[in-house]
Amino acid sequence: MSQRISLTRYLVEKQRVDGHIPSQLRLLIEIVARACKSISHAVNKGALGGVLGTAGSENVQGEVQKKLDIIANEVLIEANEWGGHLAAMASEEMDSIYVVPNRYPQGEYLLLFDPLDGSSNIDVNVSIGTIFSVLKMPEDDRGVDEGDFLQPGHRQVAAGYCVYGPQTTLVLTVGDGVAMFTLDREQGSFVLTQEDVRIPADTKEFAINMSNMRHWDAPVKRYVDECLQGKEGPRGKDFNMRWIASMVADVHRILTRGGIFMYPWDKREPDKPGKLRLMYEANPMSWLVEQAGGAATNGRERILDIQPSKLHERVSVILGSKNEVERVTQYHREA
Ligand SMILES: O=P(O)(O)OC[C@H]1O[C@](O)(COP(=O)(O)O)[C@@H](O)[C@@H]1O
Numbered sequence: 001m002s003q004r005i006s007l008t009r010y011l012v013e014k015q016r017v018d019g020h021i022p023s024q025l026r027l028l029i030e031i032v033a034r035a036c037k038s039i040s041h042a043v044n045k046g047a048l049g050g051v052l053g054t055a056g057s058e059n060v061q062g063e064v065q066k067k068l069d070i071i072a073n074e075v076l077i078e079a080n081e082w083g084g085h086l087a088a089m090a091s092e093e094m095d096s097i098y099v100v101p102n103r104y105p106q107g108e109y110l111l112l113f114d115p116l117d118g119s120s121n122i123d124v125n126v127s128i129g130t131i132f133s134v135l136k137m138p139e140d141d142r143g144v145d146e147g148d149f150l151q152p153g154h155r156q157v158a159a160g161y162c163v164y165g166p167q168t169t170l171v172l173t174v175g176d177g178v179a180m181f182t183l184d185r186e187q188g189s190f191v192l193t194q195e196d197v198r199i200p201a202d203t204k205e206f207a208i209n210m211s212n213m214r215h216w217d218a219p220v221k222r223y224v225d226e227c228l229q230g231k232e233g234p235r236g237k238d239f240n241m242r243w244i245a246s247m248v249a250d251v252h253r254i255l256t257r258g259g260i261f262m263y264p265w266d267k268r269e270p271d272k273p274g275k276l277r278l279m280y281e282a283n284p285m286s287w288l289v290e291q292a293g294g295a296a297t298n299g300r301e302r303i304l305d306i307q308p309s310k311l312h313e314r315v316s317v318i319l320g321s322k323n324e325v326e327r328v329t330q331y332h333r334e335a
């Protein structure tokens, strides 16, 4: 790219030239990006910064918290509470919503995040990330409460993630396509490195945790069985498989070169709709994927149309290359 365009300039143009985002939303996204930069520095220090290992506590979902889960959560809260133009925030690592104290400027936005996605990869030096979603407070609301967050994903006004891998890359949508920004560590800024990201409609690569195979539902088994039969099977082509175990990194690969990602409902905990969280994992990722020409369903309906009933709701996730997602969704319908 001959001319370097920083995230700030990209957002200013979105606001001024395209009239696409209000200034408060621009500032909010910039603050989230700054927080991600700071998390990226902490991640990079690793053992030298004392950020590896468990924190000795559990979150509301009963998962053991890593030190970095807590550090990333605090960085995001602190950065956004005084300058984020927010009414409240919600996080995977907090039981209930965090209302911005009234000593700070109040705003009309709601921020949700998975501060550190792929926690099991922190200590083994594999890509991890931060996922975020921005909603607007419902109109005529008198005070913020958890109910204000319970909006379907198609109401998001911004969504993105930052992946901390060999490079730190911020991926963003405000509803007019997907753009990627790479962190230039020397300059300390995110630089636009890809605009108008597109996911190919077809793929030869699937991502699923195969160790759960015996617990899957019939349509998922059928789809994966057919992929595994390769050239000799009904699909007539060989498939490759990848599973990083950080949704953020698996989705980043799909936005980069296509593929399908599945974390479906399974029989291990039949009462749970899935493992991933709807509001701060599935919704932002589904919007990014749709904005890049892909699709995202829970096997039966579009993820972005699901009306959440609680903050930490879980959901079955099938997303990525459009024709493959439609195929798996069709198998669910036929079943
Ligand atoms: O170990 P599994 O079951 O394959 O899980 C991997 C999945 O769990 C997650 O790590 C959950 O995210 P958290 O680290 O934020 O809890 C996803 O990123 C990933 O897709």
Ligand SMILES: [Mg+2]
Binding pocket: 114, 116, 117, 118, 247, 281
């Ligand atoms: Mg996660």
Ligand SMILES: [Mg+2]
Binding pocket: 069, 092, 114, 115, 116, 117, 118, 119
């Ligand atoms: Mg997490």
